[in-house]
């Protein structure tokens with residue numbers, strides 16, 4: 015288990031969280047190299063289907079990051095995200111997929127440190143949970 | 154009321170002014186859907202409806218340019234109809250409802266919690282169930298056990314699409330589950346994603362009619378899974394499918410009640 | 418099959434000293450669809466761009482992937498290079514291996530190199546599915562609307578009119594001028610208000626291009642940049658007109674204190690605005706105590722309203738100037754006299770005998786009524802003891818708060834406001850005075866409590882920006898919009914309800930009910946895409962197949978790694 019290298023996907027909205035991730039970089043904030051960012055225009059464009067696709071095929075964790083509520087570049091886009099993801103988490107739990115593998119959080123363009131914290135803590139959490147059991151399951 | 158067929162026909166055409174009636178009737182020993190125009194012989198109407206008439210209504214509706222259609226509906230079909238009306242797929246003004254209360258046996262088959270239509274024309278109201286035994290057992294399991302259970306169940310899936318074809322509120326003609334944009338496995342069985350995506354898509358529509366479970370040749374307890382996710386939807390947003398008013402919470406804003414942001 | 422070119426940047430040492438760029442290039446070469454992979458010391462330099470363009474032509478590339486810094490700053494540059502080399506600028510994909518890799522994994526060279534490979538594999542997977550896009554164009558109605566006739570709005574309107582642009586000013590009150598109507602002298606420069614406002618009003622009244630609507634409010638607003646439909650209620654009648662751009666200048670208002678410092682009970686406790694009125698009438702008190710930061714910079718209203726300290730300095734000096742023996746005390750929590758003129762004002766005030774005393778949030782001054790005014794007890798933080806002072810009046814410096822009706826204005830215009838009710842511009846540094854909604858601009862105290870000079874500067878800036886589409890006559894429409902696959906659409910209506918911009922409607926095409934996106938109204942957020950159950954709705958440049966391919970690339974990688 016010591017050499018478990020989690021594979022983690024992060025969806026970051028262009029306006030806040032992607033910019034926050036950029037700021038973390040500019041500030042040279044160090045964090046574990048397991049998180050792979052997909053840039054989307056708004057967290058509200060993250061289809062729950064993407065998350066399902068990723069976790070059912072062995073991705074160990076998925077982060078969905080957007081602007082804080084009220085700051086979404088598209089007004090109320092992220093309100094939808096804030097509703098879809100918790101439901102998705104419950105559905106995954108019902109199926110026995112630990113919903114802690116999915117995390118929704120808000121990171122503003124000014125929160126490089128928060129980005130670092132979210133990434134670091136999430137990687138820690140995924141390490142604690144261990145590899146996604148669905149990595150091994152063959153249908 | 155010894156001949157429900159006569160009563161249904163009377164209600165539809167004489168009392169409520171329908172031009173057509175959609176019901177189930179027996180012909181040559183088989184029960185099948187019947188679409189009868191006013192003035193035609195309604196035949197041997199049955200009330201032990203073996204599928205969702207609303208599914209059939211939805212499929213023929215685009216071809217019916219005018220006229221009022223009477224449909225025999227149970228509570229679940231009434232809810233499905235409401236969902237379709239809410240989405241503008243069916244014009245509610247063109248539908249005449251003839252309420253049918255489910256029999257004890259039917260209620261049991263669906264572990265149905267809500268079996269009585271808002272207007273009962275045929276049959277007598279039965280008592281709903283309180284809970285689904287299997288959901289209860291699954292909820293008590295550990296996450297690993299639950300995953301094992303569902304993996305074993307979903308491995309039986311033939312990818313026959315009976316569940317979605319027979320679902321009254323599954324409205325798409327082209328289904329994403331038939332492609333590999335999200336469902337990775339091209340073969341059979343289709344894997345977890347197939348069932349999870351369906352669960353997510355149905356979370357704000359499913360009426361717990363149980364048709365998916367009944368039509369599944371692999372006997373996957375799909376209704377139980379639906380009941381579990383419907384309960385989640387209710388716990389999270391107080392939403393229950395089945396009326397013409399409430400917009401799915403997945404499409405609306407938070408309206409003041411913000412998601413608790415973690416303090417840090 | 419697409420011919421993809423991958424260009425990995427060293428960014429000098431920034432990437433090159435952590436990520437093994439050569440190794441990454443070798444890896445990229447064997448990825449599916451990759452025709453050529455190369456590296457540059459600085460891809461964004463003239464030389465780097467030149468070599469990319471050369472490679473595009475020589476290798477007949479269809480799609481370009483650059484693995485370097487962040488698309489947020491450099492995407493336009495590389496897109497232009499693609500265009501110059503004959504590749505549609507939307508056939509370009511950016512992979513961030515600096516901010517998201519080398520800079521944050523500086524000590525893990527090997528892991529960073531592996532991650533860079535995975536990120537590039539994901540980028541190539543998406544790039545292989547990119548399709549060219551065309552930016553649309555729409556014509557612009559050469560008319561502007563300014564909401565609010567305070568100093569900011571009047572300045573903007575006068576500027577537009579002077580550029581020959583027909584402009585509607587929509588003011589809810591019966592007179593123009595806003596907050597300045599009750600402020601006779603403007604600090605810190607001590608400028609007379611009346612001639613300033615009069616000149617602006619005259620400019621507008623004289624011009625046939627200006628339409629001033631008093632006692633008016635917008636009741637309906639539709640459309641998008643270049644083509645807004647406005648309906649206003651003007652007194653009892655309603656008027657409709659069309660405009661190409663809108664400037665929001667609805668200002669703010671002074672907070673009326675609630676039950677603090679005896680306000681409302683002790684008649685000599687007044688607001689700053691009341692003092693303005695009295696001073697304008699020529700009545701200066703013989704002694705005054707100003708209390709700063711009343712009901713702001715405290716839990717519940719954290720922000721600093723910025724202007725109140727300077728207003729106090731101005732009024733303290735006006736009192737002293739008219740009566741050099743007046744006793745003036747300022748109880749403050751910090752003095753915000755930013756700018757050289759204001760700093761000079763502060764010095765002048767201290768030198769002419771205004772005493773400044775600092776109090777803490779935990780120990781606010783206590784006020785009691787006195788026969789000839791009020792007395793104040795305050796804990797002086799410097800002396801570390803309670804001090805009693807008295808004055809003919811006590812002036813409460815309360816913050817500027819958001820205009821009433823801001824929420825409705827925000828909703829009508831589909832623009833955001835922050836938690837304090839001030840409007841949020843698209844980006845403070847990159848796109849000041851613009852809203853994210855194209856064609857709508859913001860200036861003055863509606864944006865944030867501002868001084869008159871700032872209101873004027875912002876009014877001019879907003880007018881300049883609003884004039885761009887109007888003078889240009891055409892606007893480019895964002896290519897990253899949503900589009901519906903009519904064949905697939907099930908007409909479920911999810912997208913219609915989910916779109917934050919109401920950009921989607923149900924229509925009938927060839928007898929089939931389906932959703933339709935109004936491209937000029939769509940902002941390309943993709944909210945509808947996620948709401949669509951059957952993938953009929955797609956966001957150009959971010960299709961579900963493209964993002965799906967990125968996920969697949971990562972899955973493939975993680976499976977391979979598990980095998981290793």
Ligand SMILES: Cc1cc2nc3c(=O)[nH]c(=O)nc-3n(C[C@H](O)[C@H](O)[C@H](O)COP(=O)(O)OP(=O)(O)OC[C@H]3O[C@@H](n4cnc5c(N)ncnc54)[C@H](O)[C@@H]3O)c2cc1C
Nearest residue numbers: 565567568569588589595596604667668669861862868869
């Ligand atoms: C007591 C006091 C003293 C001040 N002293 C100074 C000073 O000495 N020096 C200085 O630089 N600054 C000073 N300021 C600040 C300055 O006066 C304001 O920031 C500035 O006047 C704001 O101008 P504005 O055009 O943005 O907004 P406003 O002056 O508030 O004008 C907004 C206008 O929009 C109208 N409006 C609002 N909503 C709508 C709507 N929905 N539809 C139509 N119309 C609408 C309002 O009726 C108003 O006329 C002072 C402020 C106060 C409160």
Ligand code: SF4
Nearest residue numbers: 320359360362363365
């Ligand atoms: S129970 Fe099954 S068939 Fe019935 S509405 Fe729900 S998902 Fe559809």
Ligand code: SF4
Nearest residue numbers: 916939940942943945
């Ligand atoms: S992309 Fe966003 S703005 Fe455009 S139609 Fe979809 S939801 Fe509306």
Ligand code: SF4
Nearest residue numbers: 906907909910912949
């Ligand atoms: S959500 Fe999709 S299927 Fe439903 S109306 Fe919109 S485009 Fe059509």
Ligand code: FES
Nearest residue numbers: 027056080081087
């Ligand atoms: S743009 Fe960041 S969440 Fe919508």
